[in-house]
Amino acid sequence: MKILVTGGLGYIGSHTAIELSKDYETVIVDNLINSNISTLKGINKIGFSKIIFEKLDLCNLNDVKSLFKKHPNIEGVIHFAALKNVSESVKDPLSYYQNNIISLLNLLSEINERKMKINFIFSSSCAVYGQSENLPISENEIKKPALSPYGNTKQICEDILTDFSKINSKFNVVSLRYFNPIGAHESGEIGELPKEEPQNLVPYITQSAAKIRGKLTIFGNNYNTPDGTCIRDYIHVVDLAKAHTCALNYLLDNKGVNNEFFNIGTGKGNSVLEIINSFEKVTGKKVVYKIGPRRPGDITAAYADNEKALKYLHWKPNYSLEDALLSAWNWEKNYRKT
Numbered sequence: 001m002k003i004l005v006t007g008g009l010g011y012i013g014s015h016t017a018i019e020l021s022k023d024y025e026t027v028i029v030d031n032l033i034n035s036n037i038s039t040l041k042g043i044n045k046i047g048f049s050k051i052i053f054e055k056l057d058l059c060n061l062n063d064v065k066s067l068f069k070k071h072p073n074i075e076g077v078i079h080f081a082a083l084k085n086v087s088e089s090v091k092d093p094l095s096y097y098q099n100n101i102i103s104l105l106n107l108l109s110e111i112n113e114r115k116m117k118i119n120f121i122f123s124s125s126c127a128v129y130g131q132s133e134n135l136p137i138s139e140n141e142i143k144k145p146a147l148s149p150y151g152n153t154k155q156i157c158e159d160i161l162t163d164f165s166k167i168n169s170k171f172n173v174v175s176l177r178y179f180n181p182i183g184a185h186e187s188g189e190i191g192e193l194p195k196e197e198p199q200n201l202v203p204y205i206t207q208s209a210a211k212i213r214g215k216l217t218i219f220g221n222n223y224n225t226p227d228g229t230c231i232r233d234y235i236h237v238v239d240l241a242k243a244h245t246c247a248l249n250y251l252l253d254n255k256g257v258n259n260e261f262f263n264i265g266t267g268k269g270n271s272v273l274e275i276i277n278s279f280e281k282v283t284g285k286k287v288v289y290k291i292g293p294r295r296p297g298d299i300t301a302a303y304a305d306n307e308k309a310l311k312y313l314h315w316k317p318n319y320s321l322e323d324a325l326l327s328a329w330n331w332e333k334n335y336r337k338t
């Protein structure tokens, strides 16, 4: 079976392509807007079978048409491709709406026009819940307005997929709402490689420990949490990657499923200070930090109720927080010496 992985040279897509290559013929498309072609080498070094790569922009409908013409036997799509920098999306909302929505619409219009039977997995986010007050957050949580244009693109894309799945019985979709993916493949060949200064906590910590960045700023220590810093649900990227193969199997095994949503997280919350302390403990590296003001849009705490994924996807996270932090550091060290 041939599976299309959009954004497959990115952080989560590359780890997922490795998992898929065990059982499926895998085609990656990416326009390299936030990834590096060197990742393809890493993927092919550790992947289980050769992965095909097509460089193209999903916002270009002609490119998408040519892609499906060349690979008419695609039966599954995992759609990672998107812009994902929250603060950039506040400064430049149009680019985010354009890229994240047009790319999805182009894929769906081709799938529709070609009358393809497709199992589709969408990279959604816990950002769809907005400022949720209930913990842990379950899929039944009433969605609040998203806190950024980025989060809004995820809400809109989920709605587009819901509406499209209603009128197309050959189109079955699972949206996976990721919490905070961190870490890297155990080989150290692929990992998180932001093109700009990292916005996320763990890549900032590893780059700061590698002396590529200065001091980490903790965005606020006056939240209503035991140590005053925000709490998030940090999940190892390889566990997250495996959730995609489980979701694909779920769609293949449950022919009646048309449109479902699953939280993908560990179910446990850790504070920013706990992350720093664990990183120092497992790596022996000091993280130099200062306390700064709160970051606009941050919520106090978010962690997943992951019971639905455990029950229906037959998935469970296997790695610990320490495993994830150590793998992130191993990747950073490995990458920087090359």
Ligand code: NAD
Binding pocket: 006, 007, 008, 009, 010, 011, 012, 013, 029, 030, 031, 032, 033, 034, 035, 056, 057, 058, 059, 079, 080, 081, 082, 083, 084, 099, 103, 123, 124, 125, 126, 178, 179, 180, 181
């Ligand atoms: P990433 O930026 O590393 O990967 C996305 C990939 O998509 C990049 O390689 C980029 O070059 C490619 N891309 C973007 N627009 C494209 C286009 N128009 N055509 C072709 N390729 C395009 O991001 P990631 O962390 O791997 O995230 C993957 C998905 O998961 C995204 O949809 C993101 O919104 C979602 N997500 C990520 C997180 C996170 O913390 N990393 C959390 C929740 C959801």
Ligand code: UDP
Binding pocket: 180, 199, 200, 201, 202, 204, 216, 217, 218, 219, 220, 230, 231, 232, 272, 295, 298
């Ligand atoms: N954070 C921080 N300093 C940084 C980056 C992030 O203190 O340089 C905090 C941020 O305020 C949040 C947590 O780390 O509480 C996780 O942030 P990240 O951007 O990684 O993920 P988010 O949950 O915002 O998607």
